[in-house]
Amino acid sequence: MQNTVPFLDVLIVGAGISGIGCAYHLQSKCSDLTYSIIEARADLGGTWDLFKYPGIRSDSDLFTFGYDFKPWKEKKAIADGSSIKAYIEQTANENGIREKIRFLTRVVELNWQSDKQYWLVTLRSEETGHTEKVAARWVFNASGYYRYDKGYTPEFNGQSSFSGDIIHPQQWPENLEYEGKRVVVIGSGATAVTLVPSMAKAASHVTMLQRTPSYVLPVPTQDPIAKHLRPLVGDNLAFKAARRFNIAKQRWVYAFCQRFPNRARKIIRDLNAKMLPEGFPVDTHFNPPYNPWEQRLCAVPGGDLFKALSNGSASVVTDNIKNFTETGIQLESGEHIDTDIIVTATGLNLLPLGGLVPKIDGKAVSLPQCVTYKGMLLSGVPNFAIAVGYTSSSWTLKIGLLCEHFTRLLNHMKQHDYSQCTPIADPKMETQPLLNFGAGYIQRSIEQLPRQGTHFPWSMSWNYAEDVKIFRKGKVDDPALVFEKSLETKNTAEVAL
Template sequence: MSVGVQQQVEHVDVVVIGAGLSGVGAACRIQEANPGVDYVVLEARDALGGTWDQFRYPGVRTDSDMYTMSYPFAPWHQEKAIAAGEDILDYIRSTADAFGVSERIRLRHKVVSADWSSADAVWRLRVDTPDGEVETTAGFIHACSGYYSYAEPYAADIPGLAEFAGQVVHPQFWPQDLDVAGRRVVVIGSGATAMTLVPALADLGAEVTMLQRTPTYVLAQPSRDPLAAALAKIPDERLSPQRKHAVMRAKNVAAQWASYQTARRLPRAARAVLRANVRQGAGEEHVDSFTAPYAPWDQRLCIVPNGDLFKAVKHGRARVVTDTIASVEPGGVRTGSGELLETDVIVTATGLAVELLGGASLRIDGEPVDVSQRLVYRGCMLEGVPNAALCVGYINASWSLRGDLSHRFVARMIKHLRDGGYRSATPVPPSGLGRRPLLEMDSGYLRRAADIMPRRSDAAPWTMRQNYLAEAREMRRPDVTTDVVFA
């Protein structure tokens, strides 16, 4: 993979783009499989941690359990399975330190463009840094920058929002000095962010209304896993922390798979179970507020730890209004039915703006690459694009489960290149493969991203199934040479 470059241009074997949960995991897997590899992690922001450093709104937490969201090689030891954002950030930082990744991270280094040179068999990266723009060349790039824009959230079309006399806040840029105690707050949205914010704001003394256009299915789960508590009582000399973590991870993978498959095959039964869960936690009068008009898992299911949202609604500390927005007025939000929701603060929890590759443009010999017209290879590389990968996770399970499979495959591919003395590996599909959306779910952010996301087929290895159990077997020791041209 090494190649002679101009003296003034730095060359590395591998560039990992992004220093969040995925980027740190990728770096660990790459160096594990390739001792001595020369790599750097380029992070656009001024701190590592990605999502978990960016989002600072009240109550921010994961909506997946940490036993499947954490790294297999760095067990999650804390009590809470549904963890707070600050605890996840500490976990990422400690893992980066423990595995020597921190010293490879370059903060405030944003990759603007990546252009593959066939003649030199390198990626030429334009990188914005505190000292100006620089060029770096790399033998391989792995984009682990997430799936949304850190700079620009999704701007929903809310009529009259500019006329509001109070404060408008987007969760992605939460003001740390915002005091909501004793104030009226309307949270617009019904996704995981809104459902996290509402009970947290109520706990801070706000009078909270969640305004949703369409209900979402919600499931209450304990924040602490009873099995984890039982395993914690077993002395480490009898059962190591690594084995305890592996048991929890296996149990939760199986539970996620079973619940998803059951919901898809028996939607009416799943709907009844979800409604019963709401009835138990919030009361009969609130069941319809958390019953979506679509089948379970047509969109992502929201998890509320310990039923905190249900409790806030049940005890009158928050309320849910299902309606459209006619317009925003100086004093509040006028709904489609004519009610004025008087408020001091509007929180627009209306979603994210999907962005791939951290916003960097991709070219091959100067010609732009339209990612949306490319098939994925083993869920992480792209049709016709040499020596490049991106991390895309699951939508029906922890994002990181798929992320770790991708990182291990990328590490294996890099090793094959290095051991074989090859300079490039280009996935090339056989002719006649069908093309369909990569992530088939009816969520708004995925619909909006349809024109930028890559495609998949139904034939391996040009597909990505939403089934970790099946893919974990397939990706244990995959043949990196299948449908790949090496040079």
């Protein structure tokens, strides 16, 4: 008797904000297709289920970071992690998506079967270790871009000699007691500027120890557009207006920083100086050696970091670490910082495709040899979509458009009885790194990523207005895409191995 396995039209990897968004668009625009979401964790939310450190929040406003189909109704524009997770949960529950998620299940192998035109997917239970196989016509990888099990921590000399706790924000202990204790937060990125003011409320003192400063921009706690329009026109219209305004603002700020870097630097410096005590060494601690938006700007709602620095509950030190000691950190300048707890807010470890390595007929795909098509498909890899967002504005703005275009592609294939779609790139085409972004976690692993071309549709676009035209209204059919007709029966719940 011939073995059979369950068959899906689309298998989504990851139940974070991207995976839930993809599921919504599939249900809305491809309602006759079957799908399932595979999630290795015990709950949905992805990043917003994983991170538990004090003050965890988005670094973008939720009017642009959230879904365009579900208005953000909270007062805070930049939201805390629990509110974002609740928002994702509401989306899943309201749309019947939760029951399509298989929790505590990990995708361990993806193998494209050319003779069958589907992915044979091996799943493993995180509880029992039991494995099983399913078949999927398409795979949409929404598993994120970094390692969930381990953040990036450089090796510090003498680390083992420190007598206190050393913690990475990604593995925050549930019951860490830091009230009344001295804390050093190593780092200057979004996580550090979030942790410092949050921990300063209870710690005896928090020191932000940075090797290199970042640009830190105070932003309003509430969005002014939404705040004034909600009482007049209601949540939905206020959300649409605030979303349009913030999309335009993000684009304008990025363009201004690119075109007038010195003026942008001065504006940010003046804003910082205005929020800090007179005589504070702004140019020592908030004057990065690079131009604005060569790395992400760190947003601080209500200027909370500057308030903590101003009231003395926190301080900032810009120096290099020589070594850890039993009681703290010895700096190269000769200064010693006494502390009880060290938090290494030193970044992420990039993990392309969540660590998955797709295979085609048993042969592993080399990601660095692939070129991205419209930032969502990989050259030479059939029926495989990825979720790569913006780095110069809200990451998820791009993901939403990719999901919409993905459903348009699926409907185009259904209309023409296609079962396979493969982007084919000119092997002589000049390529460049996928992400032109200076963040340390990107630069440490840039060679592990697929690449991009130098022209459309192989180059990455960072312009939302242009992408709306391309992904919502542009042609789906393309000479760069090779479509193939179906080889076997469609709309079946099982297929033969």
